[in-house]
Amino acid sequence: MSRSVKSRSRMDPIQMPMVAVVGDLIRKHPGTISLGQGVVHYGPPAAALDAARAALANPNAHAYGDDAGCPELLEVIEDKLRRDNGIECRNGSAAIVTAGANMAFAHAVFAITEPGDEVILPVPFYFNHEMAIEMAGCRAVRVATDDRYQLDVDAIRRAITPCTRAIVTVTPNNPTGAVYPEPALRAVNQICADRGLYHISDEVYEYFTYGSTRHASPGAFAGASAHTISLFSLSKAYGFAGWRIGYMVYPEALADAVMKVQDTILVCAPVVSQIAGIAAMQVGPAHCREHLTALAGVRDIVIAELRSLEPLCTVPPADGAFYCFVRVDADVDPLQLTERLIREHRVAVIPGHAFGVTSGCSFRVAYGALQKETVAEGIGRLVRGLRSILS
Numbered sequence: 001m002s003r004s005v006k007s008r009s010r011m012d013p014i015q016m017p018m019v020a021v022v023g024d025l026i027r028k029h030p031g032t033i034s035l036g037q038g039v040v041h042y043g044p045p046a047a048a049l050d051a052a053r054a055a056l057a058n059p060n061a062h063a064y065g066d067d068a069g070c071p072e073l074l075e076v077i078e079d080k081l082r083r084d085n086g087i088e089c090r091n092g093s094a095a096i097v098t099a100g101a102n103m104a105f106a107h108a109v110f111a112i113t114e115p116g117d118e119v120i121l122p123v124p125f126y127f128n129h130e131m132a133i134e135m136a137g138c139r140a141v142r143v144a145t146d147d148r149y150q151l152d153v154d155a156i157r158r159a160i161t162p163c164t165r166a167i168v169t170v171t172p173n174n175p176t177g178a179v180y181p182e183p184a185l186r187a188v189n190q191i192c193a194d195r196g197l198y199h200i201s202d203e204v205y206e207y208f209t210y211g212s213t214r215h216a217s218p219g220a221f222a223g224a225s226a227h228t229i230s231l232f233s234l235s236k237a238y239g240f241a242g243w244r245i246g247y248m249v250y251p252e253a254l255a256d257a258v259m260k261v262q263d264t265i266l267v268c269a270p271v272v273s274q275i276a277g278i279a280a281m282q283v284g285p286a287h288c289r290e291h292l293t294a295l296a297g298v299r300d301i302v303i304a305e306l307r308s309l310e311p312l313c314t315v316p317p318a319d320g321a322f323y324c325f326v327r328v329d330a331d332v333d334p335l336q337l338t339e340r341l342i343r344e345h346r347v348a349v350i351p352g353h354a355f356g357v358t359s360g361c362s363f364r365v366a367y368g369a370l371q372k373e374t375v376a377e378g379i380g381r382l383v384r385g386l387r388s389i390l391s
């Protein structure tokens with residue numbers, strides 16, 4: 001007689017990725033414009049596609065590569081880190097190529113924690129970060145940001161316990177679009193130095209800042225290399241999301257731990273993608289800057305339209321990435337609001353509770369996939385929908 005398999009697992013308490021839940025709703029309502037997923041509307045540079053095509057004839061592209069990444073890609077990454085981030089890789093840190101920055105984050109958590117440890121996440125957070133922390137058997141400690149979604153450094157300090165292992169910052173931020181000023185990042189990095197914690201710095205939107213706002217990399221601060229883990233990605237800047245290439249700079253002392261995780265979970269990032277990645281990074285951030293002016297125009301329209309809903313909705317400053325995080329001044333359930341926007345107005349957003357915001361009603365708008373031609377329709381539906389549902 002056969003016995004049924006055990007159905008419980010460590011995944012049971014982990015939240016479902018909300019982008020997938022909303023994606024399902026979108027599929028059931030054809031014609032919906034998605035302001036849900038954090039993607040850009042453009043693809044990789046032509047040189048990257050040419051390099052990928054040429055790589056197919058190279059037998060090495062079909063074999064396992066080095067765990068840390070193709071040496072040529074690592075060289076390009078080190079040059080870029082020095083040039084764009086002020087991070088010196090040979091200064092007590094090392095770089096590794098992963099299948100995207102999500103994997104890099106999970107690698108970092110596995111490498112630095114034991115089950116039961118705590119990792120501090122400013123709220124709203126990027127949901128995959130909380131999910132990875134919980135999958136590793138650790139606790140995500142949520143710390144509120146201020147009403148402009150900026151870091152509350154004192155609150156972060158107060159949240160530290162003997163179990164804390166790391167503080168996470170994401171700047172430019174997903175889901176809020178907030179960009180943390182350098183002094184706030186320095187303060188967090190110094191707390192980590194003083195308290196023997198890691199600073200995990202997610203910088204996948206490093207090139208996406210608007211106006212005079214500038215991105216700062218904590219890994220460049222003096223003395224930071226011993227406790228700073230910096231995460232980067234080709235997904236956004238190079239329209240590379242499907243190619244799955246990201247990289248992580250980590251303190252050399254973690255080399256063995258990181259290599260154990262990498263070798264077990266990935267072995268090496270897809271070699272053809274790495275070869276395409278070399279060509280993309282040789283084109284450099286010019287590829288993304290080419291699209292950034294248009295994106296800035298889209299952002300202006302999105303923010304102006306949403307601000308026309310004040311005081312019903314509040315849109316704090318969003319000077320980076322391609323998100324804004326809207327607070328709704330009404331007693332509505334964020335998931336129900338999202339469902340009604342999709343069902344009745346054919347426009348999708350992501351409800352705020354997916355990002356750890358448990359009080360009030362809020363939602364994230366992602367505008368990276370919009371272009372000048374589609375923004376009016378997408379945001380128009382959202383504004384009309386909100387007016388009709390909330391009035």
Ligand SMILES: Cc1ncc(COP(=O)(O)O)c(C=O)c1O
Nearest residue numbers: 038100101102126174233235246
């Ligand atoms: C803050 C943040 N980190 C990491 C990622 C994932 O990047 P990747 O595609 O490199 O895994 C995303 C994607 O949306 C993100 O918003």
